[in-house]
Amino acid sequence: SYELTQSPSVSVSPGQTARITCSGDALPKKFAHWYQQKSGQAPVLVIYEDIQRPSGIPERFSGSSSGTMATLTISGAQVEDEADYYCYSTDSSANHRGVFGGGTKLTVL
């Protein structure tokens, strides 16, 4: 079955840039989307279609994708950005079955 791979954790100091990566064989052909999940809350979409930022999401959140890797970048990370981040995409056959990466715990301190 198709898998997306994320590093388990990233740690930065406030004001630094955090980069969270997601790798998958189908990413050259499929969009990556990113969700932020704070403790005890439902996930929130922060980036869709590799690079698009929903309204209401701060400009410090950006996305990129190259080859088999997608990257979520938080420029000038804030303490309130501390959360779990998940990439999401669909399998290579068709946009039928979804798959999440294992998640990355971002610590900002």
Place this chain on the structure above:
Amino acid sequence: QVQLVESGGGMVQPGRSLRLSCAASGFTFSSYGMHWVRQAPGKGLEWVAVISYDGRNKYYADSVKGRCTISRDNSNNTLYLQMSSLRVEDTAVYYCAKEQLVYFDSWGQGTLVTVSS
């Protein structure tokens, strides 16, 4: 605004069945595909199932295929997940999510399913 409210969770014994519901409001429910996503305690998100806007097409994760059925009632703006032959490893918070093209733009707050003897 979009609102998704899950219900039907609870504690159930292994092998039993449970039906989850997701009441939708604030958008034209019959125009959007809908998904179920789950999260086991302390674990990551796992995609479970998707149903097309008209209910004709349904797809499942391998972990639930043959044991779960996703359905919808567009006249009542409600999404369902019928789960049978429940296993301990099905214990999770189950979220419904509204599809926008190929991603989810709205999520409910989730309902907890605990499978335990």
